[in-house]
Every structure is written in structure tokens, then in C-alpha cells.
Amino acid sequence: MHVLPGIRIRSLLVAAVVLAFSATAARAHVVLDDPNGGEVLEVGSVFTITWHIVIAHNLQNWDLWYSTTGSTGPWTTLVMNLPAGSGQVGSVHTYDWTIPAVVDDSVWVRVRMDNYATDYYDVSNAPFSITLPPNTKMVIVGPGFAPVFQPDLLEIDLDDTVLWFWDSGGHNVVSGPPFMPDGAFDSGATAPAGTVFEVVFDQAFLDANPQPDDVYDYYCEPHAAFGMVGTINVVLPCPADLSGDGEVGAFDLALLLGSWGPCPGCAADSDGDGDVDAFDLAQLLGSWGPC
Numbered sequence: 001m002h003v004l005p006g007i008r009i010r011s012l013l014v015a016a017v018v019l020a021f022s023a024t025a026a027r028a029h030v031v032l033d034d035p036n037g038g039e040v041l042e043v044g045s046v047f048t049i050t051w052h053i054v055i056a057h058n059l060q061n062w063d064l065w066y067s068t069t070g071s072t073g074p075w076t077t078l079v080m081n082l083p084a085g086s087g088q089v090g091s092v093h094t095y096d097w098t099i100p101a102v103v104d105d106s107v108w109v110r111v112r113m114d115n116y117a118t119d120y121y122d123v124s125n126a127p128f129s130i131t132l133p134p135n136t137k138m139v140i141v142g143p144g145f146a147p148v149f150q151p152d153l154l155e156i157d158l159d160d161t162v163l164w165f166w167d168s169g170g171h172n173v174v175s176g177p178p179f180m181p182d183g184a185f186d187s188g189a190t191a192p193a194g195t196v197f198e199v200v201f202d203q204a205f206l207d208a209n210p211q212p213d214d215v216y217d218y219y220c221e222p223h224a225a226f227g228m229v230g231t232i233n234v235v236l237p238c239p240a241d242l243s244g245d246g247e248v249g250a251f252d253l254a255l256l257l258g259s260w261g262p263c264p265g266c267a268a269d270s271d272g273d274g275d276v277d278a279f280d281l282a283q284l285l286g287s288w289g290p291c
């Protein structure tokens with residue numbers, strides 16, 4: 001076998017040029033601008049994913065994914081077949097992403113320029129974070145298509161927000177024992193996956209919707225019969241501080257004496273037995289002072 005040195009050098013050159021060209025082309029058709037690393041995104045908020053075209057192609061549509069594993073996936077579908085829009089070089093494309101209940105400090109987004117021929121991709125340059133908003137606790141609605149709330153019993157502090165996140169569709173959140181809505185909160189008709197419903201359990205909410213021991217039962221209308229029920233338990237730092245001014249004093253005593261007697265669900269009924277009585281008075285006197 002005899003190969004001319006000139007021919008071998010020329011083929012290597014061609015191969016190198018082809019390789020260099022395809023590597024450049026694969027990177028450069030589409031560029032993901034946001035999120036591109038370092039962002040802190042809150043569950044339930046809306047973030048605008050942005051990308052632009054660097055080299056035009058025979059564009060068909062756009063696809064988006066996210067990964068909590070790495071910049072090479074595996075990928076979870078974010079949205080498929082977004083309309084192509086402008087295929088011009090420099091055109092900017094966006095998608096408003098409702099941040100899912102995926103709390104993770106290492107998340108990537110990938111965009112695909114889905115062409116009639118070769119597809120092109122770009123990925124966030126660095127990971128970003130997904131967190132819960134401050135003083136927020138989350139309940140997953142229908143996790144993995146299971147007709148349950150997760151967790152079904154949630155203890156929270158006064159002023160916390162409860163965020164229900166629909167992991168699957170066809171559910172709703174209605175306060176009260178099953179099929180007995182009490183009007184404290186109601187997410188409305190059954191909703192699709194990705195829906196977010198929030199309730200702030202502050203003093204005003206508790207006063208407007210008093211429940212014994214500040215325990216709030218709720219249910220999903222279509223699935224309550226199958227056990228899709230939940231409970232929010234608001235744990236007050238100091239139940240005897242009826243006025244919520246950070247102190248148990250004469251004002252709270254007056255409030256307690258003013259509602260003396262049968263008083264189901266009222267704030268002065270600290271022990272939740274339906275009566276404001278000597279037991280509640282003893283509890284109030286026992287925590288007299290700053291609280």
C-alpha cells in the first residue's frame with residue numbers, strides 16, 4: 001500500500017475544517033440568554049426564559065426543558081412545540097415559565113431550535129436555584145398523579161404562607177371538613193398541573209376564620225371521597241396573647257373575660273374545648289408578661 005504524502009495531508013485538512021465548522025455551527029445557531037446561571041427563582045413565580053437566533057435555519061418550532069441533575073441532563077420537559085415566530089438572525093424569543101415546585105440549588109434550562117433538518121441546542125451557562133419564597137411552606141397537590149396532599153398535615157407559624165402546588169391536574173383546595181366548605185379559603189374550580197394557590201395565615205385571617213386550636217381542615221372536591229384531605233395547623237407562639245401585641249397583659253385579660261362562657265372557635269378559648277373558662281384564664285395568667 002502506497003499513499004502519496006500530499007493526498008494524506010489534504011484529507012486531514014478537509015477533516016479538520018469540517019470538524020471545526022460543525023462544532024461552531026452547533027454552538028452558534030441559538031443562544032439561551034436567561035436563565036444563564038446564578039438566578040434565584042421562587043416556586044410559583046413567573047420567570048421569562050429568553051433566547052435569540054444567531055444563525056437562521058429552516059425553523060419549525062421551539063422546545064424547552066430543565067434539569068436538576070446537570071448541564072447534560074437528563075431533561076424534564078418544560079414545554080414543547082412553541083410557535084416558531086421570527087426566524088431572523090437576532091430575533092428574541094421568550095416563554096413565561098411558572099416555576100415548578102422543584103426546590104433545588106442546581107437547575108439548568110435547555111432550548112432546542114427544532115428545525116426541519118438539523119436541530120440546534122443551547123443550555124444555561126451555569127446552574128441557577130429554585131427556592132420557596134420566605135416564610136412559605138408548600139403542599140404538593142396530587143404528587144405523581146396520586147390523589148393526596150403532601151404533606152397532608154402541615155404545621156406552620158403565624159404569618160406563614162401556605163403554597164399549594166399542583167403537580168397533577170384535576171384537583172382543587174377547599175377549606176372545611178369534606179364537602180362542608182367553611183369559606184375560609186377556596187382555590188375555585190379544579191385546576192391543571194402547575195397551578196399555584198396561596199393563603200397567608202396571619203392574625204387577620206385567623207380572626208376572620210376562627211377555628212378551634214387554629215386547625216384548618218381542607219379537601220379536594222373530586223377526590224375527598226378517596227381520602228384527599230389535608231390539615232393546616234397554625235402554631236401560635238403564645239396563644240394567650242389574644243391581641244397579638246407580643247405581650248400577655250390586662251388587655252388580653254379583658255378580652256378573655258369579655259368572651260367568658262361557651263365560645264367555640266373563639267380566640268380566647270386557648271385550649272379549644274369550646275368554652276372560655278377557668279382553664280383558659282389559668283393559661284393566660286401563666287404566660288403573663290412579654291410573650
Ligand SMILES: [Cu+2]
Pocket residue numbers: 142147148170171172220221222223224228
Ligand atoms: Cu384531587
